[in-house]
Structure formats: C-alpha cells, structure tokens
Amino acid sequence: MTKKGNLIVISGPSGAGKSTVVFKAVENRKDVCFSTSVTTRKPRAGEVDGKEYFFVDLERFQEMVDNDELLEHAEYVANSYGTPRAYVEKQLEAGLNVILDIEVQGARQVHEKMPEAVMVFIVPPSMDELKRRLEGRGTDTARAIEARLIRARQEYREADFYKYLIVNDDAEQAARELDAIITAEGCRFENRAAILQQA
C-alpha cells in the first residue's frame, strides 16, 4: 500500500545525544530519509548542491521566504538556513518519513505551517547529566557550557507544543522509542482509512 510518510521533527538541547539516538533508530529502516536544508552559505570543498545543502544566493532565499516556500528558516552566523517545503513534500508523497533535526524556534514554525508534523523533543535525564556530558566532550569552555545550560532551560519552557518526549538515559532505549514513534505514526487511522472505504 502506498501511503504518505510523516515529517518527524526532532529537537533537544545540545548534548542530549540527539544524533546518536536518531541514527540508531533509523539505521535499519528503509522508510526514512533526512531533510536537506537550503542555505545562503557558500559551499565548502567537496560539498555538493542538493546533498549536504541546497545552495542559493540571498535573493533566491528571500524569494523562498516571501513565497512561503520554507517550512522554517533562521539566521546563523550571518548565513540563512531553511527547510524547503517542496522537497519535504516530495519525499512524503513517495512514502518516506522525513527526519528534520532543528531547534525549538524553527520547530515551532514547522508546527504552525504543517500541524500534522510529528514533534519529538529529546532531553538528557537531568541538567546535571547534561552538564557532565558537555564537560565530557571537552569542546566548550566553562562559560560556553553555562550558556548552553541556560539555553536548554529556556528551550524546556518553550517546548510545550511537542507531541513526544524522549529521555535519553540509555541511547538504545531512546532509539527504540523513536523507532516506535515513527512506526506508530505510520499507523494513524486517518492515513490508512482509505483501506476501509475500499472494503
């Protein structure tokens, strides 16, 4: 049966272990792909248009914003990034679930533009554990870590529009939960009700 996939939006504080959980969850699934963002940033050596990113100039980016061609967009270090709606829709129509890993503010934009998108928030078991993980990475100064913790608390307060919450205490368990969410959302009545009408 050909049915539309779901857009799975994943957010969570830096250090929550999102990437690990996502990759474990989807590694054996053939019905999942990742969203490709559009950016005004210049391609780096080896980057291919349409693979890492869709590379566009600022004029084209602004046109996409004006024409509502982006599900969300944001600025980061003087460059613009966004999620092209048409590209996502094409994958969904092909029956693929599309994973979109973005921050809470972008996720809120997607939630408003595409209410059927499945919003998943991934958090560490506690703020103390988040601090330990960030310290363990050894990539941030103490001040940068403090800023990340403040930001995480801010995100928690804004996260009330998510549908699912995964606590990444054990990455295997968290990945099983994300895998289950993707499967369960594919079983939603409204996506399959056509089967009953054919009966």
Add this chain to the structure above:
Amino acid sequence: MTKKGNLIVISGPSGAGKSTVVFKAVENRKDVCFSTSVTTRKPRAGEVDGKEYFFVDLERFQEMVDNDELLEHAEYVANSYGTPRAYVEKQLEAGLNVILDIEVQGARQVHEKMPEAVMVFIVPPSMDELKRRLEGRGTDTARAIEARLIRARQEYREADFYKYLIVNDDAEQAARELDAIITAEGCRFENRAAILQQA
C-alpha cells in the same frame, strides 16, 4: 520513573486475528496487563472471581451502571458485561498499560468516558480475505459468515473515532505495529512533561 500507563482499546471484526496480534505484541512486555470484565453470568466450573471475570448479581451490576462505575457495558446472550473503571484506573496508576478487547459500540463508550484511551482498530487486508479466514476456521455456517461480513462492514462505517488502524496482513508485522503503538503512547509529552519541570 513512575508514570501512568495507557488504556489500549482494541477492536476489529471477528476473523481479523486480533487475539494473535495482541498476544504476539505483548508477550515480551512487562508493562502490559489485560482488563478484567464484570459480568452477571454465573461462573463456570474452575472460573475464579477476579480472574476470568468479576462475578456480580444483576442488582450490583445495575448499581455500577447507575453510579458510572463502568467504562462501557453491553448485553450478550441475556447476560450483562462491563469494564470496571476503578479496576482499570488502579492498573494504570501502577504504571501498567491495560489492554481492553471490545466491540466498536463498547469502544465508543470508553472513548467518550476516557478520551485519553488509545483506540486501535485491527482489520484483515480485505473482505475477501476475511471471508476466506472465517471459512477456514470451519466453525460458522455460510449464513453465519455472511452475517459476520455484513457486521464487519457496519463496524468499518462506525470506526471513525479510532486513532490507529492496523491491517493484519502479516501477524508478525501487525504485532510489531501494536507493540510500537504501546511504546509510542508511553512517550507522549503530557505524560512525561514533569521531567522538564524538575530540570
């Protein structure tokens, strides 16, 4: 973390293979139990009160109906059957997911009294396949099978309030889907949001 379980209501036409799917889905789960119905039917030899059923007299049953102590109730062959709300709530509070296998009309009553209950409709891949399965069981006359098919079509028309639809083409796959639904529903944001407030 102690969290409330979910009531999982499962319906579907006779011959859809519900029991097989349910038992395969829950056989390795420790967080699932089955609801126990209350009935006015007399216990058969070996039946234990509180195990197969809670056995009550008609007066007590009527009192339970009047006091809204039942999530749903129905008559069947001159006996009354119902789902005791207090018993279900006790299991949910203990963190268990409770499975309730009932017909569409009873499921609608549960849906109205407990909107957070998770409604799952399980169907065979087609009416032709349902007919083949019912014939294969060899327990029904041709006329009884015809009546079951008419009833299945009727249930399909009334099933619009279910949240999930599982097509039991392959029982292993259907069981994986039900298992995923139970897991995913345990990850719902509102059930876990307390974790964020503690952060």
